[in-house]
Amino acid sequence: MKILGIIPARGGSKGVSRKNVRLVDGQPLISYTIQKAKESKLLTDIFVSTDCDEIIAVANKYQCQSLKRSRDNAKDTSKIEDAIIEVLTSLKTKYDLIVLLQPTAPIRESEDIDNVIQMFLGDTNLECVVSVIALEDIHPARMYHVNDNKIMSSLDEKSESKRRQDLKPVFLRNGAIYAVKTTAFLKEKKIILPSKKAYVMPESKWANVDTERDLLITEVLIKEWKKGVL
Numbered sequence: 001m002k003i004l005g006i007i008p009a010r011g012g013s014k015g016v017s018r019k020n021v022r023l024v025d026g027q028p029l030i031s032y033t034i035q036k037a038k039e040s041k042l043l044t045d046i047f048v049s050t051d052c053d054e055i056i057a058v059a060n061k062y063q064c065q066s067l068k069r070s071r072d073n074a075k076d077t078s079k080i081e082d083a084i085i086e087v088l089t090s091l092k093t094k095y096d097l098i099v100l101l102q103p104t105a106p107i108r109e110s111e112d113i114d115n116v117i118q119m120f121l122g123d124t125n126l127e128c129v130v131s132v133i134a135l136e137d138i139h140p141a142r143m144y145h146v147n148d149n150k151i152m153s154s155l156d157e158k159s160e161s162k163r164r165q166d167l168k169p170v171f172l173r174n175g176a177i178y179a180v181k182t183t184a185f186l187k188e189k190k191i192i193l194p195s196k197k198a199y200v201m202p203e204s205k206w207a208n209v210d211t212e213r214d215l216l217i218t219e220v221l222i223k224e225w226k227k228g229v230l
Helices: 029-039 053-061 080-090 110-121 182-188 212-227
Strands: 003-008 045-050 065-068 097-100 128-135 144-146 152-154 170-181 197-201
Touching: 003 029, 003 080, 029 045, 029 053, 029 110, 029 212, 045 053, 045 080, 053 065, 065 080, 080 097, 080 182, 097 110, 097 182, 110 128, 110 170, 110 197, 170 182, 170 197
Parallel strands: 003 045, 003 097, 045 065, 128 197
Antiparallel strands: 097 170, 128 170, 144 152
16 A cells, blocks of 8 residues: 655644644654654655645754645635645655644654554555544533533433443544545545544543643653653
C-alpha cells in the first residue's frame, strides 16, 4: 500500500494564537507530530498542509515536506476534507490510504501510527479507523442539559446514580490519528465514515490543544512523556 501522512496546520487560530508553532517544552507544537510521523516505518510520504510561511519554515527545519494551502481551505469555516482533497489533487502519486495526524494532539508514538496502518493491512474490508481513549469519570452519566431556568436533565438517566466501576465504558476521539482508505474518502468526502473501527490509546497520553489552558496542561504531559513516565 502507498500510505500518505497528512499533518493539517492552519496559521490562524482563535483559541490559541499561532498554536502550531508555539513552543512546548522548547519545541514548536507541530514538531512532535512531524517527528513521530517521520519515525513511522509504514508511511510512504508525509506532508504538512498549511497556509502559513512560519509553519512551512518549521516543517523545513524538521525535514518534512509541505504544501501551501489555498485561502479557501484555510478559513475558520473550512472543512478538513477539502484541505485533504487539495493535497491529493496536487500530488502525482496515488495513495491507497490517508493517515491524518493533527498537530494539536501531539502525544502519540510512531508505533501507534503503524499499528493503525497494520489494522488495514490485516483487514482488506476495513475503510476507516479513528483513535480514541476510554473515559472513566468523564461519562455521559455525569453530564446534563441545563435549561434557561437551571433545571437539569441527565444525558443518561438510567446510569446517573451508578458507581464509576459499574458504568458501561465510553470512548472519546482524541484527535491523534484518523485513517481512511482513499477510495472511500473520495466517495464519501468524509474523514470519519459511518463504518469504522477504534484504535484505543491510553488516557494518560490524552492531550488536545484548543485553549491556553490546554497548552499549559500539554506542556506538563509532554515533559513526563519525554521522561518515559506516560
